[in-house]
Amino acid sequence: xxxxxxxxxxxxxxxxxxxxxxxxxxxxxxxxxxxxxxxxxxxxxxxxxxxxxxxxxxxxxxxxxxxxxxxxxxxxxxxxxxxxxxxxxxxxxxxxxxxxxxxxxxxxxxxxxxxxxxxxxxxxxxxxxxxxxxxxxxxxxxxxxxxxxxxxxxxxxxxxxxxxxxxxxxxxxxxxxxxxxxxxxxxxxxxxxxxxxxxxxxxxxxxxxxxxxxxxxxxxxxxxxxxxxx
Amino acid sequence: xxxxxxxxxxxxxxxxxxxxxxxxxxxxxxxxxxxxxxxxxxxxxxxxxxxxxxxxxxxxxxxxxxxxxxxxxxxxxxxxxxxxxxxxxxxxxxxxxxxxxxxxxxxxx
Numbered sequence: 001x002x003x004x005x006x007x008x009x010x011x012x013x014x015x016x017x018x019x020x021x022x023x024x025x026x027x028x029x030x031x032x033x034x035x036x037x038x039x040x041x042x043x044x045x046x047x048x049x050x051x052x053x054x055x056x057x058x059x060x061x062x063x064x065x066x067x068x069x070x071x072x073x074x075x076x077x078x079x080x081x082x083x084x085x086x087x088x089x090x091x092x093x094x095x096x097x098x099x100x101x102x103x104x105x106x107x108x109x110x111x112x113x114x115x116x117x118x119x120x121x122x123x124x125x126x127x128x129x130x131x132x133x134x135x136x137x138x139x140x141x142x143x144x145x146x147x148x149x150x151x152x153x154x155x156x157x158x159x160x161x162x163x164x165x166x167x168x169x170x171x172x173x174x175x176x177x178x179x180x181x182x183x184x185x186x187x188x189x190x191x192x193x194x195x196x197x198x199x200x201x202x203x204x205x206x207x208x209x210x211x212x213x214x215x216x217x218x219x220x221x222x223x224x225x226x227x228x229x230x
Numbered sequence: 231x232x233x234x235x236x237x238x239x240x241x242x243x244x245x246x247x248x249x250x251x252x253x254x255x256x257x258x259x260x261x262x263x264x265x266x267x268x269x270x271x272x273x274x275x276x277x278x279x280x281x282x283x284x285x286x287x288x289x290x291x292x293x294x295x296x297x298x299x300x301x302x303x304x305x306x307x308x309x310x311x312x313x314x315x316x317x318x319x320x321x322x323x324x325x326x327x328x329x330x331x332x333x334x335x336x337x338x339x
Binding site: 006007009010023028 | 261269307310334337
């Protein structure tokens with residue numbers, strides 16, 4: 001492997017962008033494929049599958065054995081609102097393999113006693129997200145119902161291309177939210193990406209059940225996302 | 231946890247070693263069968279003095295990979311290694327878990 005190639009790969013990994021290192025197993029020759037770039041060499045399907053699943057594999061193409069080593073940033077889940085649903089979501093998200101962060105400026109909600117070892121930021125979302133920006137491998141769920149707290153991170157999530165953006169609230173609440181986000185300059189097509197009512201429709205009722213519905217929807221968004229070059 | 235926050239990320243170390251002018255080899259698990267201890271894509275990075283970081287198994291075959299890697303660095307040609315309980319050398323470097331792995335070893339640079 002060229003040292004240059006390793007440097008390029010490490011740059012992508014540090015920046016939390018997905019890339020596949022393609023290595024010819026006969027001669028060790030390699031190249032880097034970034035997510036969204038045309039794969040070329042008859043590798044379109046295999047590359048898309050690898051980006052989506054995060055699983056590295058050997059493929060045969062043009063009579064050659066190629067190793068596709070896929071480097072996908074670990075998925076994060078940012079939850080705005082240290083509410084009952086988030087408390088139930090925290091252990092479930094950890095079991096499913098997500099790094100979860102809870103943001104809530106209301107210090108009565110955001111307490112270690114309620115959340116244990118989860119990363120908990122008792123500050124306004126604009127401050128928290130400036131330090132750890134959202135990205136395409138992050139899911140954002142806004143669950144406070146409070147426009148003062150939810151609106152900024154929702155806008156930020158849509159602009160950062162988060163793979164999932166969900167917001168708690170009835171259809172009526174969401175309709176008002178849509179108007180506010182439009183007033184903030186977002187396009188309707190962007191706003192349409194918000195999952196609301198939040199969570200897969202499993203008839204969830206208790207906070208824990210809503211947490212299951214949210215997590216299932218986040219997983220579906222991660223595993224079914226479009227990654228092919230258009 | 232993000233691997234990159236981990237100071238022992240093998241690919242970051244390989245880049246640093248190369249920057250220091252050291253010879254480096256990268257070993258990568260490219261295929262597994264059965265209950266292999268480390269998933270496909272895992273790395274072990276080695277320098278010409280036998281220093282290494284990362285893992286391709288639970289510690290069962292690293293010694294053998296390191297010595298092959300030193301040869302790869304001096305010859306410059308990549309090698310494919312295979313380990314498993316069915317291997318002739320199973321007594322020395324077999325995988326106790328019963329799985330089989332293929333490890334690709336190449337020189338950096």
